[in-house]
Amino acid sequence: xxxxxxxxxxxxxxxxxxxxxxxxxxxxxxxxxxxxxxxxxxxxxxxxxxxxxxxxxxxxxxxxxxxxxxxxxxxxxxxxxxxxxxxxxxxxxxxxxxxxxxxxxxxxxxxxxxxxxxxxxxxxxxxxxxxxxxxxxxxxxxxxxxxxxxxxxxxxxxxxxxxxxxxxxxxxxxxxxxxxxxxxxxxxxxxxxxxxxxxxxxxxxxxxxxxxxxxxxxxxxxxxxxxxxxxxxxxxxxxxxxxxxxxxxxxxxxxxxxxxxxxxxxxxxxxxxxxxxxxxxxxxxxxxxxxxxxxxxxxxxxxxxxxxxxxxxxxxxxxxxxxxxxxxxxxxxxxxxxxxxxxxxxxxxxxxxx
Amino acid sequence: xxxxxxxxxxxxxxxxxxxxxxxxxxxxxxxxxxxxxxxxxxxxxxxxxxxxxxxxxxxxxxxxxxxxxxxxxxxxxxxxxxxxxxxxxxxxxxxxxxxxxxxxxxxxxxxxxxxxxxxxxxxxxxxxxxxxxxxxxxxxxxxxxxxxxxxxxxxxxxxxxxxxxxxxxxxxxxxxxxxxxxxxxxxxxxxxxxxxxxxxxxxxxxxxxxxxxxxxxxxxxxxxxxxxxxxxxxxxxxxxxxxxxxxxxxxxxxxxxxxxxxxxxxxxxxxxxxxxxxxxxxxxxxxxxxxxxxxxxxxxxxxxxxxxxxxxxxxxxxxxxxxxxxxxxxxxxxxxxxxxxxxxxxxxxxxxxx
DNA sequence: ACTCATGATTTGAACGATCAAAAATTGATC
DNA sequence: GATCAATTTTTGATCGTTCAAATCATGAGT
Numbered sequence: 001x002x003x004x005x006x007x008x009x010x011x012x013x014x015x016x017x018x019x020x021x022x023x024x025x026x027x028x029x030x031x032x033x034x035x036x037x038x039x040x041x042x043x044x045x046x047x048x049x050x051x052x053x054x055x056x057x058x059x060x061x062x063x064x065x066x067x068x069x070x071x072x073x074x075x076x077x078x079x080x081x082x083x084x085x086x087x088x089x090x091x092x093x094x095x096x097x098x099x100x101x102x103x104x105x106x107x108x109x110x111x112x113x114x115x116x117x118x119x120x121x122x123x124x125x126x127x128x129x130x131x132x133x134x135x136x137x138x139x140x141x142x143x144x145x146x147x148x149x150x151x152x153x154x155x156x157x158x159x160x161x162x163x164x165x166x167x168x169x170x171x172x173x174x175x176x177x178x179x180x181x182x183x184x185x186x187x188x189x190x191x192x193x194x195x196x197x198x199x200x201x202x203x204x205x206x207x208x209x210x211x212x213x214x215x216x217x218x219x220x221x222x223x224x225x226x227x228x229x230x231x232x233x234x235x236x237x238x239x240x241x242x243x244x245x246x247x248x249x250x251x252x253x254x255x256x257x258x259x260x261x262x263x264x265x266x267x268x269x270x271x272x273x274x275x276x277x278x279x280x281x282x283x284x285x286x287x288x289x290x291x292x293x294x295x296x297x298x299x300x301x302x303x304x305x306x307x308x309x310x311x312x313x314x315x316x317x318x319x320x321x322x323x324x325x326x327x328x329x330x331x332x333x334x335x336x337x338x339x340x341x342x343x344x345x346x347x348x349x350x351x352x353x354x
Numbered sequence: 355x356x357x358x359x360x361x362x363x364x365x366x367x368x369x370x371x372x373x374x375x376x377x378x379x380x381x382x383x384x385x386x387x388x389x390x391x392x393x394x395x396x397x398x399x400x401x402x403x404x405x406x407x408x409x410x411x412x413x414x415x416x417x418x419x420x421x422x423x424x425x426x427x428x429x430x431x432x433x434x435x436x437x438x439x440x441x442x443x444x445x446x447x448x449x450x451x452x453x454x455x456x457x458x459x460x461x462x463x464x465x466x467x468x469x470x471x472x473x474x475x476x477x478x479x480x481x482x483x484x485x486x487x488x489x490x491x492x493x494x495x496x497x498x499x500x501x502x503x504x505x506x507x508x509x510x511x512x513x514x515x516x517x518x519x520x521x522x523x524x525x526x527x528x529x530x531x532x533x534x535x536x537x538x539x540x541x542x543x544x545x546x547x548x549x550x551x552x553x554x555x556x557x558x559x560x561x562x563x564x565x566x567x568x569x570x571x572x573x574x575x576x577x578x579x580x581x582x583x584x585x586x587x588x589x590x591x592x593x594x595x596x597x598x599x600x601x602x603x604x605x606x607x608x609x610x611x612x613x614x615x616x617x618x619x620x621x622x623x624x625x626x627x628x629x630x631x632x633x634x635x636x637x638x639x640x641x642x643x644x645x646x647x648x649x650x651x652x653x654x655x656x657x658x659x660x661x662x663x664x665x666x667x668x669x670x671x672x673x674x675x676x677x678x679x680x681x682x683x684x685x686x687x688x689x690x691x692x693x694x695x696x697x698x699x700x701x702x703x704x705x706x707x708x
Numbered sequence: 709a710c711t712c713a714t715g716a717t718t719t720g721a722a723c724g725a726t727c728a729a730a731a732a733t734t735g736a737t738c
Numbered sequence: 739g740a741t742c743a744a745t746t747t748t749t750g751a752t753c754g755t756t757c758a759a760a761t762c763a764t765g766a767g768t
Contacts (some may be wrong), residue, residue: 054754118402408724
């Protein structure tokens, strides 16, 4: 298996020319069925594979998508990127694309990396994650004419419908609304919300989902809603103490909806310690941790997100990245997440050993 | 920023030939300082970057390492691969290498992917994770003469010192021993071990670490050790019920050492529910979850693992993958993990709201 | 049988870089 | 200043593929 055969070896074996072999590979309809079969059998007989770099040099396409691996797996939710990466790689492969990783300590370093990878023709397009307000990377890519899609909508109002900025995002409000409505339907009246401090694009969006669901419930005024809200930064221990503090101050809930699984885990630990082990709690992200501890959670449907990313870059069934003119409406995808219910929304049954 | 300059453009601008530019890039010592500077300034002025595919075609090297993204993030420990990937990508970049992802549903599909990527000259070498006893992939790669390193030692005895099989692994026994000794030193006498069912290469190795530490302690006979051992498959709920079952059967511990963070989390939940919230528990992998809930854990030092992988593939400071003759002793690296102590080994301080 | 359109196949060139060998320059020595 | 070796630079060929144009084959229509 040492020396790989080239297209010329195949041509010789099939008694045709290079180009005919190339045609069998790229435009089979152009070659007569008889010769096609002859070439095909020569290909399999010799175990020929086109040399990717040679092809890329000639076609001026790398068929590769670049994506940054976050500096540090952001706690429990780090695995979100993990699942997304998996879905992206798998679907990219089906479209003849590859996924190349890179790292960067900060946005500036990342732009340098992007430049290096793009100028070196190593990647055709980028997928950006963890975008933030006023992200310099998007501007840089637009200015450089580099195709890209962000996972996460641009929170600056102006950019939302900019057809140059392709994005896919998860409709957090919808997910949280579904979770809240689910709890209300199951008899909970006072459904609390544990979220991140404002302003936070994603966080505020999720809070709005809870608000809109609660607005439907009878007897909900602004004051009651405010009393049902808790705020903590995205850490298990922060969430835990925030919930304990609110409880000590007299706050009471029939159930809790949280902006992340980290918050939800903290909430559950706090609840268990004040005798509320049965308090229904719903998280967000559907991380492995949520699954492991039996926590209900809103699943982001990262497979759909990955599909959306590729669709925006390559069209519905395209096999190559072609910069296209898109109307504002076509330039993004909003994925509706879905609630995953576990253990009937109860806390861990601590006595439930078999 | 549309059309990238080629090496010829630089040559023209610097009034030299292609090859001189190429030399400035690859063998600077061969070119006279005066001309070198002239070329270098032309390079920066034009913003020239070598075309990666052209270079790869000519040199017959892809400078790319392939690694499989696991089908499903294996629960809580999924992030292990995540951190490893990050470390690998970062260090590979420093050596002029790139990391390319691929997916595969099963070993057979993976071998097909490997073949495709290697024959297409897309990658020079592979890093294999999640190796298992009798793994067909390693045999396949050796037979095909494809350079590779596994993260995880081959558990078949014969292969351990096969100089064709490069591997890096974490000395699990050492890590668990350190954890156990730490607990013994802090006054715990009955340190239990919560591990996976035998046979399991990794699991048995970790158990041996606990055994060797306990053997030092006074009055430890086989029967006592057996009584301190609990077994559960790698899931939070399984661990939880196994610990509860053992406790109900009268087992008592001063502390627990676990083969994974999943087991440790289950153990902690079980302990808390029977009034042992303060039971010191140590996990393994130092996952984000362990950090989030304040669980002590054995850190695998994935940065060292990644460094070891590259060292085996490329030599101590090499910039290319060169298949070399290695003596059995040089063909692997065993990394010593280190214990990360959190919250003084106590359970979550459930009342500890600020 | 001859023309012509259509389809199938082949040939020459190019993509952008590096290698190997040839040519030009430099500098030390007598 | 001429000679020769060492250093520096240039030229021609090549990596494996696809594009564009040219050639060859096929078959219908008169």
